[in-house]
Amino acid sequence: PIEIRDKLGDYYRQMLETESNDEKPCVWYNQITRKCDHYEYRPQACRDFVVGSDDCHRIREKLLK
Numbered sequence: 001p002i003e004i005r006d007k008l009g010d011y012y013r014q015m016l017e018t019e020s021n022d023e024k025p026c027v028w029y030n031q032i033t034r035k036c037d038h039y040e041y042r043p044q045a046c047r048d049f050v051v052g053s054d055d056c057h058r059i060r061e062k063l064l065k
Contacts, residue, residue: 004038031063 011027026046028037036042050056 001041004041029063 008027026036028042029035030037036046
């Protein structure tokens with residue numbers, strides 16, 4: 001959908017304009033609900049991600065800091 005595409009485009013433009021290399025959660029990750037705001041449109045990398053895996057726990061630790 002166009003509104004999701006525009007939100008993603010704005011996010012990428014902002015990333016390119018800043019000098020910061022801080023790791024941030026995905027633009028669609030809702031830190032309050034701890035869920036994806038646009039789950040049905042998630043990229044393949046998210047579809048392949050295994051919940052509960054070592055990578056999953058490592059990323060959750062970073063997000064909760």
